[in-house]
Amino acid sequence: xxxxxxxxxxxxxxxxxxxxxxxxxxxxxxxxxxxxxxxxxxxxxxxxxxxxxxxxxxxxxxxxxxxxxxxxxxxxxxxxxxxxxxxxxxxxxxxxxxxxxxxxxxxxxxxxxxxxxxxxxxxxxxxxxxxxxxxxxxxxxxxxxxxxxxxxxxxxxxxxxxxxxxxxxxxxxxxxxxxxxxxxxxxxxxxxxxxxxxxxxxxxxxxxxxxxxxxxxxxxxxxxxxxxxxxxxxxxxxxxxxxxxxxxxxxxxxxxxxxxxxxxxxxxxxxxxxxxxxxxxxxxxxxxxxxxxxxxxxxxxxxxxxxxxxxxxxx
Amino acid sequence: xxxxxxxxxxxxxxxxxxxxxxxxxxxxxxxxxxxxxxxxxxxxxxxxxxxxxxxxxxxxxxxxxxxxxxxxxxxxxxxxxxxxxxxxxxxxxxxxxxxxxxxxxxxxxxxxxxxxxxxxxxxxxxxxxxxxxxxxxxxxxxxxxxxxxxxxxxxxxxxxxxxxxxxxxxxxxxxxxxxxxxxxxxxxxxxxxxxxxxxxxxxxxxxxxxxxxxxxxxxxxxxxxxxxxxxxxxxxxxxxxxxxxxxxxxxxxxxxxxxxxxxxxxxxxxxxxxxxxxxxxxxxxxxxxxxxxxxxxxxxxxxxxxxxxxxxxxxxxxxxxxxxxxxxxxxxxxxxxxxxxxxxxxxxxxxxxxxxxxxxxxxxxxxxxxxxxxxxxxxxxxxxxxxxxxxxx
Numbered sequence: 001x002x003x004x005x006x007x008x009x010x011x012x013x014x015x016x017x018x019x020x021x022x023x024x025x026x027x028x029x030x031x032x033x034x035x036x037x038x039x040x041x042x043x044x045x046x047x048x049x050x051x052x053x054x055x056x057x058x059x060x061x062x063x064x065x066x067x068x069x070x071x072x073x074x075x076x077x078x079x080x081x082x083x084x085x086x087x088x089x090x091x092x093x094x095x096x097x098x099x100x101x102x103x104x105x106x107x108x109x110x111x112x113x114x115x116x117x118x119x120x121x122x123x124x125x126x127x128x129x130x131x132x133x134x135x136x137x138x139x140x141x142x143x144x145x146x147x148x149x150x151x152x153x154x155x156x157x158x159x160x161x162x163x164x165x166x167x168x169x170x171x172x173x174x175x176x177x178x179x180x181x182x183x184x185x186x187x188x189x190x191x192x193x194x195x196x197x198x199x200x201x202x203x204x205x206x207x208x209x210x211x212x213x214x215x216x217x218x219x220x221x222x223x224x225x226x227x228x229x230x231x232x233x234x235x236x237x238x239x240x241x242x243x244x245x246x247x248x249x250x251x252x253x254x255x256x257x258x259x260x261x262x263x264x265x266x267x268x269x270x271x272x273x274x275x276x277x278x279x280x281x282x283x284x285x286x287x288x289x290x291x292x293x294x295x296x297x298x299x300x301x302x303x304x305x306x307x308x309x310x311x312x313x314x315x
Numbered sequence: 316x317x318x319x320x321x322x323x324x325x326x327x328x329x330x331x332x333x334x335x336x337x338x339x340x341x342x343x344x345x346x347x348x349x350x351x352x353x354x355x356x357x358x359x360x361x362x363x364x365x366x367x368x369x370x371x372x373x374x375x376x377x378x379x380x381x382x383x384x385x386x387x388x389x390x391x392x393x394x395x396x397x398x399x400x401x402x403x404x405x406x407x408x409x410x411x412x413x414x415x416x417x418x419x420x421x422x423x424x425x426x427x428x429x430x431x432x433x434x435x436x437x438x439x440x441x442x443x444x445x446x447x448x449x450x451x452x453x454x455x456x457x458x459x460x461x462x463x464x465x466x467x468x469x470x471x472x473x474x475x476x477x478x479x480x481x482x483x484x485x486x487x488x489x490x491x492x493x494x495x496x497x498x499x500x501x502x503x504x505x506x507x508x509x510x511x512x513x514x515x516x517x518x519x520x521x522x523x524x525x526x527x528x529x530x531x532x533x534x535x536x537x538x539x540x541x542x543x544x545x546x547x548x549x550x551x552x553x554x555x556x557x558x559x560x561x562x563x564x565x566x567x568x569x570x571x572x573x574x575x576x577x578x579x580x581x582x583x584x585x586x587x588x589x590x591x592x593x594x595x596x597x598x599x600x601x602x603x604x605x606x607x608x609x610x611x612x613x614x615x616x617x618x619x620x621x622x623x624x625x626x627x628x629x630x631x632x633x634x635x636x637x638x639x640x641x642x643x644x645x646x647x648x649x650x651x652x653x654x655x656x657x658x659x660x661x662x663x664x665x666x667x668x669x670x671x672x673x674x675x676x677x678x679x680x681x682x683x684x685x686x687x688x689x690x691x692x693x694x695x696x697x698x699x700x701x702x703x704x705x706x707x708x
Contacts, residue, residue: 044518044521046387046516055525059525059527060526061526061528061529061532062526064526066521066523067521068521069515069516069521069522070515070521070523071383071386071515072524072526073379073382073383074379074405074409076375077375077379077406079376080341080371080375080376080377080379080383081379081380081382081383082383083341083369083371083380083383084339084341084369084380084382084383084385084386084387084391085383085384085386085387085515085516087339087384087389088338088367088383088384088385088387088391089516090367091338091339091365091367091389092338092387092388092389092516094365095365098516098518099518102518104516104518121372121373121375121376122372125371125373128372129369129370129371
């Protein structure tokens with residue numbers, strides 16, 4: 001694993017060119033650029049992409065922001081599509097049709113809708129078959145491209161356009177699916193959960209490990225969406241920090257079956273700190289809704305304890 | 316020298332796949348096409364070919380992975396039937412619109428419901444407007460020969476479209492027939508090396524596949540795709556001619572059987588053409604002027620060629636092995652009558668639906684249809700213009 005210096009990393013040539021149409025303050029492109037910085041400069045890559053904001057904003061005919069080869073197929077099949085590309089690489093190498101000195105890496109990006117929900121089967125299949133690829137989910141917790149509808153990654157009580165808050169509704173009724181854990185149960189060589197931390201070291205290390213570990217790897221990156229979460233665009237890094245410090249979004253990795261906690265807050269902050277900055281949870285702070293926040297906190301605590309147990313068990 | 320063999324249709328197609336030895340084959344089991352991925356896997360396991368097989372978790376993923384592999388620069392294919400093809404539907408459109416010359420072995424089976432594993436053409440017909448070239452076979456020999464011609468058609472620079480090689484489930488896929496196989500070297504020379512111009516794994520020239528396209532560009536993309544489909548007609552004929560010289564078997568857009576002076580013609584597709592020919596032989600012995608037009612290429616639809624070939628007959632029975640639920644007839648019924656009208660060939664037609672979900676179609680049925688046509692034309696008998704054959708009353 002290479003030594004990390006944010007300054008050195010930021011001086012590497014960008015592999016996602018500017019000029020794309022993603023929103024200001026969007027977490028997705030920050031995540032993508034950070035993942036791509038983990039590629040060795042001399043290595044080629046084929047980037048896959050599920051339909052979503054990232055796809056429609058970065059490859060609008062006749063322009064593309066992608067410096068590497070790139071394929072978008074449909075919403076629900078980024079895993080399967082890239083598994084075809086990766087297999088093609090294997091056979092063309094075997095048959096001498098790609099020069100021996102050229103190395104390709106395979107990374108596919110999907111939002112939580114394309115990954116947790118409609119593309120879940122395709123992802124599961126690709127992981128189980130063990131293709132040498134990384135599936136990166138940029139998790140912003142709803143179908144943002146179609147206008148903020150709930151997904152199975154949406155946290156409980158979030159106000160979305162299909163779980164609207166109203167007289168009879170406090171937002172989404174269910175807890176979010178823990179996808180990183182589900183993919184870890186596929187027994188793939190490497191799974192990690194991360195987000196945009198202050199110096200990007202955590203994301204960088206995990207991206208590098210996922211790309212250069214042989215076999216299937218899965219990276220779950222919390223990537224806030226200013227439209228869906230309703231925060232001030234400049235506050236994205238603070239929100240990510242609070243997600244980690246409240247243990248809403250723990251940083252961990254599962255390396256060949258071994259659960260490793262990447263960061264433990266010195267003092268776990270109350271969940272209100274994370275919720276308060278986001279318009280989608282505004283209703284939780286109305287008088288009379290204290291119990292809802294308590295319930296949210298209890299679920300965060302339960303999952304955090306579960307993670308600590310998994311990690312301690314494996315040491 | 317040609318190799319004499321006895322094989323089922325699935326064996327014949329698998330044998331052709333081994334001979335071509337493509338790069339990547341993702342597939343998922345579904346009756347009656349399951350044997351094809353099984354046989355290919357066995358060839359690979361025994362070191363008789365070195366294609367990379369991907370055992371995907373669904374047909375949707377098999378077409379998705381085939382698209383990924385083909386876009387990456389690998390000669391790719393899959394096989395399926397019925398519900399498997401239906402599950403791929405969105406991906407079929409993407410294979411064609413991304414102009415990927417991949418190939419599918421389709422073993423025709425009815426669509427649910429009720430669930431039934433036997434032959435009709437409702438799967439292939441359901442995919443008729445997805446932008447694929449569709450070629451149908453009467454027997455095992457044709458399934459084999461058509462498969463060998465598939466890549467040269469698909470990969471031609473005037474075409475760059477996916478090709479579906481169709482055969483009738485169980486009737487040809489599982490029935491064993493005598494046939495002639497070609498030598499491996501002959502097949503490999505005929506199909507040639509795949510040398511794509513632009514592909515994802517070209518180290519010197521990255522490309523991007525599958526853009527969002529605004530209205531300013533999307534319509535031209537669709538028209539270009541349509542032009543390619545039109546172009547494919549001459550390419551199909553050129554490839555058939557080259558194949559004929561190599562193998563000694565002739566192919567066209569359709570086959571005309573004893574139609575030169577025919578007053579009544581049955582237009583039919585797939586294995587039932589053999590049944591129709593048998594009926595024609597009997598009726599010819601009785602002095603009836605009857606013939607069969609067997610459609611081989613359904614997409615692109617050879618409308619003008621069909622109209623010209625039918626213009627001298629009195630009446631045509633248009634045989635659909637598919638109900639298309641439009642309230643107006645089967646797919647062939649609609650397309651053939653439209654072709655006749657547009658080319659100002661004003662002959663009588665009757666559209667028959669037969670053989671759904673594996674219902675038998677016999678020589679007697681075919682003879683009965685010819686006498687219906689004659690009764691209609693000679694004695695003015697009223698014939699229902701859109702009717703079912705062998706329906707239990």
